[in-house]
Amino acid sequence: QQQVKQSPQSLIVQKGGISIINCAYENTAFDYFPWYQQFPGKGPALLIAIRPDVSEKKEGRFTISFNKSAKQFSLHIMDSQPGDSATYFCAASMLWNSGNTPLVFGKGTRLSVIA
Amino acid sequence: GAVVSQHPSWVICKSGTSVKIECRSLDFQATTMFWYRQFPKQSLMLMATSNEGSKATYEQGVEKDKFLINHASLTLSTLTVTSAHPEDSSFYICSATRDLRGFTLHNEQFFGPGTRLTVL
Numbered sequence: 001q002q003q004v005k006q007s008p009q010s011l012i013v014q015k016g017g018i019s020i021i022n023c024a025y026e027n028t029a030f031d032y033f034p035w036y037q038q039f040p041g042k043g044p045a046l047l048i049a050i051r052p053d054v055s056e057k058k059e060g061r062f063t064i065s066f067n068k069s070a071k072q073f074s075l076h077i078m079d080s081q082p083g084d085s086a087t088y089f090c091a092a093s094m095l096w097n098s099g100n101t102p103l104v105f106g107k108g109t110r111l112s113v114i115a
Numbered sequence: 116g117a118v119v120s121q122h123p124s125w126v127i128c129k130s131g132t133s134v135k136i137e138c139r140s141l142d143f144q145a146t147t148m149f150w151y152r153q154f155p156k157q158s159l160m161l162m163a164t165s166n167e168g169s170k171a172t173y174e175q176g177v178e179k180d181k182f183l184i185n186h187a188s189l190t191l192s193t194l195t196v197t198s199a200h201p202e203d204s205s206f207y208i209c210s211a212t213r214d215l216r217g218f219t220l221h222n223e224q225f226f227g228p229g230t231r232l233t234v235l
């Protein structure tokens with residue numbers, strides 16, 4: 001119930017295309033869904049995050065779509081660029097918590113944007 | 116704001132020695148820091164949760180006597196890998212959560228750049 005399932009494992013997209021990465025979760029108590037971007041040899045960087053009270057959040061070329069009933073959320077990268085080539089991790093957790101609930105990470109998607 | 120640093124960025128050591136990795140929150144106070152390890156092409160695996168002034172909480176399967184965690188202040192946590200072996204070679208990453216006017220936004224985590232440990 002603590003798992004977050006992420007797909008695909010790897011993705012190749014043409015420059016200018018749309019990259020789509022999907023995640024699904026089981027724990028209905030999760031209320032915070034961030035996406036992290038990681039370049040080789042670097043730590044993950046928060047890209048964009050969403051709470052379940054909205055169905056979509058957009059920041060520049062990055063959009064999160066959230067489907068609460070299906071317990072799924074996805075990352076869309078519009079106009080994908082070679083510089084977007086990285087590993088993307090979805091995660092889930094409870095944002096406000098009296099304890100220290102760690103993030104549950106998906107297994108990651110390696111995105112390659114080719115010219 | 117919300118910058119987390121790690122030191123060293125990479126370290127090579129001999130088998131049997133101990134290595135200390137520092138994690139600092141540079142511009143905010145972090146009541147909670149998390150330590151992860153990441154093997155090549157894999158996801159982050161949580162090792163332990165570190166709270167300032169108290170003992171760390173280790174995940175199942177992580178040896179607390181081997182991976183010593185100290186959270187001495189609101190801006191510093193250290194991970195010491197004791198008696199390191201080649202199988203401990205990995206990428207170690209810390210993250211911190213930030214206090215916000217008395218509330219802690221748990222899990223709005225800010226990650227450090229990671230430390231590459233190679234044990235020969």
